[in-house]
Amino acid sequence: MDARDLLRSVRMAGSANGWRATRAAWRRQRTDARDLPRRGPERARVPGTALGAEPMPGGGVVRFARSRLQVRVAVGGAVFCGWDGAAPEPSYALAGAAPEADGRAVLEPDKDGWRVVSERVTVLVSRHGAVEFRTPGGLLLRRELPPRWWDATGPAGAPGARWVQRAQTPADARVFGLGGRAAGPRLPEGTYRLWNTDPGGSFRPGDDPLYITMPVQFVVADAGCHLVFHDSTWDGQVTLRDGEEGAGSGHDRPGGSEVRMEGGPLRYWVIPGNPARVLGTWTALTGRPALPPRWALGHHHSRWGFDTQSEVRRVAAAYREHRLPLSVIHLDIDHFDGHRIFTADPERFPDLPGLSRELAEQGVRLVSIVDPAVKAEPGLDLYESGRAGGMFVRDGRGREVRGVVWPGDSVFPDFTDPAVRSWWGGLYRERLDRGFAGFWHDMNEPVSFASFGEPTLPRSARHSLEGRGGDHREAHNVYALGMARAGWDGLRRLRPEQRPFLFSRSGWAGMQRYGGTWSGDVATAWEGLRASLALVLGLGLCGVPYSGPDVGGFTGTPEPELYLRWFQLGSYLPLFRTHSAIDGGRREPWQFGPEVLGHAREALETRMRLLPYLETLAHIARGTGAPYVRPLWWTAPADRALRECGDAFLLGDALLVAPVLEPGAVSKTVRLPRGAWYDTATGRLHRGPGQVLLDAPLGRVPVLARAGSVLPVAGADGSVELEVWPPLEGRSGSGVVFGGDPEGWGAPVMERFTTRWADGEVVVEREGGGEVGYAVRVRGSAS
Structure with a gap:
């Protein structure tokens, strides 16, 4: 038993599922000893x-x-x-x-x-x-x-x-x-x-x-x-x-x-x-990234521990009271009836459709967690339906493989079987009927609690593997990929007029076809904050552009400074979601004092202003595979210093974001790629390559804009404006704007703009001629 097994055993010893987890661990070992093929010489x-x-x-x-x-x-x-x-x-x-x-x-x-x-x-x-x-x-x-x-x-x-x-x-x-x-x-x-x-x-x-x-x-x-x-x-x-x-x-x-x-x-x-060509070819091979609906680019609030739908209403109302933009609320496993998936607790969440309609009138969507494990309960409709259809993973003797997850003794759909994927996809109708607009898949590595050994299914468990047959050694890493495909295809059938919103804790190469992911249970610590950025950058280079961390960390209560710095980082990442464990404390910005609340409001307002740019990046990712969040070497891979820089990133081509990842910092040394960059707070121009020291007070993080950039942003009335950062004298710049159907499958509209100097002024022109069609605001000075 290694140190992680020992820690897990101690943690589970007093839990409701502790004895079941111990029994499941022994059962898994016995099953593998009996059914796993032996290696000969x-x-x-x-x-x-x-x-x-x-x-x-x-x-x-x-x-x-x-x-x-x-x-x-x-x-x-x-x-x-x-x-x-x-x-x-x-x-x-x-x-x-x-x-x-x-x-x-x-x-x-x-x-x-x-x-x-x-x-x-x-x-x-x-x-x-x-x-x-x-x-x-x-x-x-x-x-x-x-x-x-x-x-x-x-x-x-x-x-x-x-x-x-x-x-x-x-x-x-x-x-x-x-x-x-x-x-x-x-x-x-x-x-x-x-x-x-x-x-x-x-x-x-x-x-x-x-x-x-x-x-x-x-x-x-x-x-x-x-x-x-x-x-x-x-x-x-x-x-x-x-x-x-x-x-x-x-x-x-x-x-x-x-x-x-x-x-x-x-x-x-x-x-x-080059990086753009590599990701373009890779996602042409494995699938272009799914395009999230526009609302999924806003701020998401989640917590394991919403006790009742009345509490959900109170949290949504508090966001409005504090003038904090909110796009999505997530419900974790506590809204289920006894943790059984595709159910709702009739006493604590008696009217989810009504709650969904009420929130939708305020511009807030509901997202539901979905776990793969089905409670092995005779008489439970979902279990009986799956058992009658032979939908669950079996062992070498043809018996259902049992594990332990949140509802207790559970069985697991075999997502490597097309018939199982079709059956599972149809189950999302229950979720849609309750008013949920999107879904997050959890526990799908897959997890079966175990007080020792691997917390997953027996390696000898049998899978369809598209009819070829095989065992869990081959199926394990693609289990979550199959679940994501089942959910995606099911939602396409059930609600064909809308793009599905789905993200998954686990996956494999090609998972971007079906949505995105998040960090999982990152530790509430400064090192957890740094790991959050590493995960998003690394996943983007594997073809998965839509991701983000649990802002504030999953466990423990973050100190106000850590929470705010995490919140500021999250406001520039594709998936911007606060989340925490049931014993990890609350994650609402007003819980951390008036100073943090004010700065969090500014971060949220910046996020809302950048929504048109983020939507444009989402369309670019869909068309080319280029991630929203890119390493600093993206356009200069030969710059060795940039390859070692992991504490800043490019948001698209136009912005360089340098989050504060250390406690007590009020300034930050930022390494610049080649070119000219404006400090968006002061308008001052800096030239790369090289390093600059920028102010990073508690209320903001350094953000620089590439000279010549044309960014689509939201104006005061919500309409799209063009924010222009002047090119250097004698140079030109450009930018694109994507728009169109915010939730459906309508073809996107792309507009390209160029910027140049003429008679001492910055001129913005639509490529191909015609009126610009947007209000233009010039920022910074090229002097």
Whole structure:
């Protein structure tokens, strides 16, 4: 029993579900001991020497003595590599069929093996199985060493081959991504597990893994950027090693990574290019991000602990009384009847439709939590319906797998089965009929409480896996992805005229197709605040642009300064939500004194002013995959200092936000990318690259605007205005505005504007001619 198990056991000992969690942990161990296939003797294998090659559209197949490798360059520039016959499909990550091969790329002999030359990358395959990816100019991006397998030689049904693949990258390369990691955003050396995990209580930067793990590395180096995705859903780990320039005898020591998987195909994609091109190609492959409705870009208030619908009304009324804009209220598990999903407590929440209508008249939507676990209660309609249809995960003997979650003994839908997804999606009608406008999926790693061992289903639990059949070792990491798909598809059927709003605590590559995510149970501490930003930046580089933390932290009561600094950070992130545990104290701004309340009001007013810009960024993310929140190196990946900077970020192309992440700070040193930047508080112009020291009083955080930017903002009457930050003399600038249907599927309207100097004044023009059509306000001075 490790330290985390011990802590969990102590915490659960006195809980209502404590004895059930202990029983479930023992049951899981016994089930795995009985049903998990045993590994027989294993034989190590490497590809061996190349025997020949067969050209194919986009590349070809290289045959080795003990394996074969397919290389295929797809239209758009992504490169697929599959060993031992692994193909791009079937894949949970891909949004549809794999992209067509680029017929211009052909496998041809090279001096040391073979090569495939394409417009954006050259792939070199050595005679012993090493694969290099180089820029068109010949600079090394990545070198994959020959892989190694451990083939099982046991009886039929034994696990397939485990494998490891090591790679080398340039000495200056830095790695980002791997899903939601509290360390970072630049990931330090170390080992990261690929197994979606509820950490059990609040987490801090040293805790790993967390709720969303993805085998997605975003690598940035002087030679260029690339993304590598190893498409296996099995448990695994990635070990990162930083390079060192001029090491030892004066030669560089390359950086690198080692990917180890407990099973699944050895196949991977490499996508080269600048950051925008990489994310554009990645989300074209795995699905463009879902577009949230406009209201989801406002402020969300949530708390585990709303006792009654009368309390919800009181909180909403207090927001109005304190003149605090509010867009959404979330209801946690306490509104259910005995924690049973798709129910409502008839005494404490007797009229949810009426509450929903009342709030909607005030411009506030209701969002409901949805957990996957179904109470295993004979006579309960939901349980009986699922049991009759064979919807729940079973063990090797065909019996329902039981676990323990909030309602007690529970069963779990098998979201890897299309029929189960269709059944589950139809259940959201009950939620819609009660007036809920959106949904947050929780506990879907999936979690089954356990006083020791892994808090999830037995690894031997059987899953459909789209009819192929398999067990939880392969299905675990995509369980939440299947749940999100079930909810998304169900809402599309039930309410086809509206875009679904859905975000999920867990997920996998491609989850952006169905919505976003949040931090999960981040610790209430300054280090939790810093981890919040790392998570949002890292997830954005994995293709998931809509996310945010629990403002104030999940557990514990934040001190006023910490709460305010977290609130200020949240006001610039895509998902802006306060939330806390049932024993974590309240998170309403007026709970922290009049000074914090006043500053929180200013942050909320700034958020509302920026809503048109955030809506524009949402449409850009939908169309291109570019995240709202971007690292400072986004437009300058060759700037090594920016790669190490994790305490500030770009909000779109126009704004640089430098949140205060340390206690007691009233100023902040901010590293600027190349270009000219206006301090939005003072209008003063600063030039990058370099560092500036900016005031950061308790009431605000430093925010800079790029010279030449044209931002859509909300005016005093709510109408859209153009806020213009002048370009330098002799230069020009630009900006775009997206608008249109705020909640439905109508085609968006994009308008592009340019700005320049003429006769000593800043002139704004609509691209293509015609009237500007918006009020224009010029800020700052280029002098």
